[in-house]
């Protein structure tokens with residue numbers, strides 16, 4: 335039914351309303367995360383689709399729960415008849431088994447309804463909430479943004495808005511299980527939401543899918559999704575972290591982890607790391623120092639080409655210096671100048687000089703990697719002997735490691751690139767970043783080996799062209 339209903343949806347609306355339905359195996363797994371289901375349940379399913387989540391919940395809960403009330407919100411007219419007939423069917427089944435199931439289907443915008451109810455200070459009374467909310471950016475001037483602000487919620491995506499509203503509508507000790515993208519776990523945009531979530535709930539369980547595509551494979555969804563279980567107004571204790579490769583959960587694996595290994599403190603922007611490695615790699619000397627302890631800084635590549643377009647060109651003009659884009663590197667090797675679609679040169683003058691860095695060694699990290707790329711973090715070394723000019727322009731698609739906007743030591747540049755290009759760092763990075771973008775802030779938050787070790791690595795390996803397994807071997811010796 336899910337596949338049939340999904341095929342009837344209009345592609346534009348499907349994307350605008352985030353209409354990606356939960357497969358059965360995942361719905362059942364989500365329900366299994368709730369603590370024992372007891373009497374007088376009030377269940378909230380916001381963005382219910384055809385009702386897969388509420389139905390899985392009902393399946394599991396009777397005959398134990400004698401009375402269940404469901405509130406389901408759905409705006410899609412095509413899905414509403416499916417939702418209604420499914421709930422009626424289950425209501426009848428429940429009756430046979432001696433349970434009472436009542437439901438209200440609200441064919442209204444959930445954000446509007448929830449904000450109205452919260453403004454009117456109606457009781458927050460749901461005992462359980464199970465959701466797969468829509469995900470879509472909320473623009474800053476939209477009706478949703480305005481409504482959410484009314485109750486003090488600042489967030490940038492529909493899914494975090496749904497999560498926040500559902501939390502507010504839960505009663506104290508109420509439980510929620512949600513399948514959502516993991517993008518809220520880091521990044522500055524989601525910081526207010528993370529703070530809100532951690533102030534109101536404890537995180538009890540997080541499930542991660544090993545493969546990006548596998549949770550919604552029928553729907554071709556590429557978002558990396560997690561399942562999270564929250565308990566409102568409950569003290570935070572150890573967190574269960576589970577993994578499976580895909581929705582079959584055939585290789586399900588779970589362990590308990592200290593909360594402080596998952597939830598970062600305020601100074602780390604409340605990031606939520608999801609350690610999926612059996613042994614948290616952060617206990618090694620490779621991850622002992624924050625960036626300032628090794629006297630380095632990292633910034634987004636300062637040259638935003640469209641702002642200085644008139645000073646950029648494909649040919650040098652006597653006053654120009656190299657302007658580097660990721661396209662200037664292939665297989666880790668720098669070629670400049672090179673025929674690329676972007677200008678390779680930038681003129682040095684009073685306006686541009688503030689965006690340039692003096693000639694020298696630097697380590698660069700690409701900010702964007704293609705989805706299919708093996709590693710998220712791809713680091714390069716800029717060797718000044720391979721480039722002309724007294725200054726270099728680093729375009730905005732890079733992050734640049736520097737010392738006060740000046741060059742870094744040669745061995746350090748190579749050692750740092752080697753460390754960043756290792757699978758160990760890539761895995762570590764993936765524990766807290768679900769998206770393919772690597773921001774300077776992300777690089778500020780990870781930890782690094784000592785200066786001494788980085789220089790030693792640089793000295794040893796700088797003239798060698800290493801394969802991935804050779805890089806990993808070089809790094810693992812110091813684990």
Ligand SMILES: C[S@@+](CC[C@H](N)C(=O)[O-])C[C@H]1O[C@@H](n2cnc3c(N)ncnc32)[C@H](O)[C@@H]1O
Nearest residue numbers: 351354355356381382383409410443444466468
């Ligand atoms: C990701 S789908 C999940 C559907 C269902 N819960 C499931 O798991 O299969 C999100 C659903 O939310 C609905 N939706 C989107 N925006 C909504 C809104 N503002 N209010 C209520 N429902 C909404 C969509 O039509 C879609 O059916």
